Each structure stands twice: as structure tokens, then as C-alpha cells.
Amino acid sequence: MPQTATRRRLISLYRHLFQFFGPQHWWPARSPFEVIVGTILTQNTAWTNVEKAIAALRDARLLHPAAIDTIPQEQLARHIRPAGYYNMKAVRLKHFTHFLLTRYGGSVRRMFRGKQLELREELLGISGIGEETADSILLYAGNQPIFVVDAYTRRVLERHELIAAKMSYGEIQRLFMTHLPTDPALFNEYHALLVAVGKTYCRSTPNCKDCPLQYDLPNGSPLLPRP
DNA sequence: TTCCTGTGTA
DNA sequence: TACACCGGAA
Numbered sequence: 001m002p003q004t005a006t007r008r009r010l011i012s013l014y015r016h017l018f019q020f021f022g023p024q025h026w027w028p029a030r031s032p033f034e035v036i037v038g039t040i041l042t043q044n045t046a047w048t049n050v051e052k053a054i055a056a057l058r059d060a061r062l063l064h065p066a067a068i069d070t071i072p073q074e075q076l077a078r079h080i081r082p083a084g085y086y087n088m089k090a091v092r093l094k095h096f097t098h099f100l101l102t103r104y105g106g107s108v109r110r111m112f113r114g115k116q117l118e119l120r121e122e123l124l125g126i127s128g129i130g131e132e133t134a135d136s137i138l139l140y141a142g143n144q145p146i147f148v149v150d151a152y153t154r155r156v157l158e159r160h161e162l163i164a165a166k167m168s169y170g171e172i173q174r175l176f177m178t179h180l181p182t183d184p185a186l187f188n189e190y191h192a193l194l195v196a197v198g199k200t201y202c203r204s205t206p207n208c209k210d211c212p213l214q215y216d217l218p219n220g221s222p223l224l225p226r227p
Numbered sequence: 228t229t230c231c232t233g234t235g236t237a
Numbered sequence: 238t239a240c241a242c243c244g245g246a247a
Contacts, residue, residue, distance in 0.1 A: 044231090044232095045233080045244085046233095046234070046235070048235070049239095079239085084242085127245090129237085130245045136243080151244080189238085191243085195243050
């Protein structure tokens, strides 16, 4: 692990976020399978809406692979309606569930038994699971040490000039993973904290006033209300 | 780049 | 009324 200025800044950001927000307790769910359902439902969707959809699935006793595999797509879509993109997401849930049943006999535990990189490739092969969702599944359902990059991560790091706008998902992920210790609990908390600061402060229109990361801004001054 | 879509908030 | 929301496919 290189002892660079980048590393010190990444750790400094983490410390300030944790001091300010405290532990985020991600991922809120009752089972690893429910985590995976959540990762698909929350694609480009506010978590409050996902909670409603998951509650609906629980009430309908659909929070296990066999049930989602069996129920007609249109009915599944109706249950997850509050999460938005419900037709697409019903198909995606069925794609993952079918994969889990045929490849691992419906067992999430068995799915996580193999090598991380091989499972990641398998997940990316499922239509509806991209890099962020695959890594969220590995980290938050499987407790595997892989860093999740999302829109908030990009925005915060870009505004703090730790990454360039054009950097790919993998490049940003490597930035974290080469400079931080390989620790799933750290990766878990760090990503959750980036989401927390992104929601309240590092919004589309920046709200640097009272942001816990103000000290680290380029030129040491708040960003103008224009991104 | 555009489409997919309901919901909460400014 | 507008806008963003713990993205991915084509």
C-alpha cells in the first residue's frame, strides 16, 4: 500500500465523515437475499421508495428466490411499483433469481463460496446487474472486500480533485482499493458515508456550508452554487 | 445518449 | 413545477 498524499487524503476524508455522521449500519436488511433484492431495486432510485417495495414484497411473502422465480412478471412488477422502473426491475429480479436457482440451487451462501473475481464476472453476466450492483452484492450481501463506486463517490472525489471527470468505474475503484487496507467493514462504512454526505451536502448543487469536508475543498473555499 | 418510472422535496 | 434519486441496457 503506497504511502502517498492521496492515501492520506482518502483516510482524512473518511475520518471526518465518520466523526460527523457516525456509523451508518449498512445494509439494512434481514437476509443476504433481501440485500441483493435491495441493490437491484435501488438502481437510480431513492432508498425511501425501495423500502416501500421491500415491505410490499415481505407482506406478500416474496422475499425468497423460489417465490420471485415463480410469480408472473406482471404481478411482481405490481408489488415493487413504489421503487420505480418496476417493469424493468421485475425482469431484473427474475434474472438474478433464475441465476441463483440454476447455478447455486437458490443458496446465497453457496454463491459466495467461490472466488470473488469469478463471482463478479458471473454477476456481470446477468442482464440488469452492472458494476455498481455487482460490487454492492459482493460487499453488502457477501461481506467481501470490494469498493463500491456510485454517483456520489464520483461527485465528492471530483469536487475535491482526487479524480478526473473522465475516470472509469474501475479506475476510481482501484484508487480506493490500492490506497486503503483491504477491509470489508471499512469499504462498507466508507461508501455509506459518501452517500450520506452526498445527500445532504455534496448535492447536485453543492451545499458546502456546514459540510464536514469543507476543510478539504480545492483552494480551501466553498464551491460556488454551480457545479 | 436516451429510455425506464414512482416518489419526496425545494 | 422541477429536480434528484445508493444505474443499466441498447
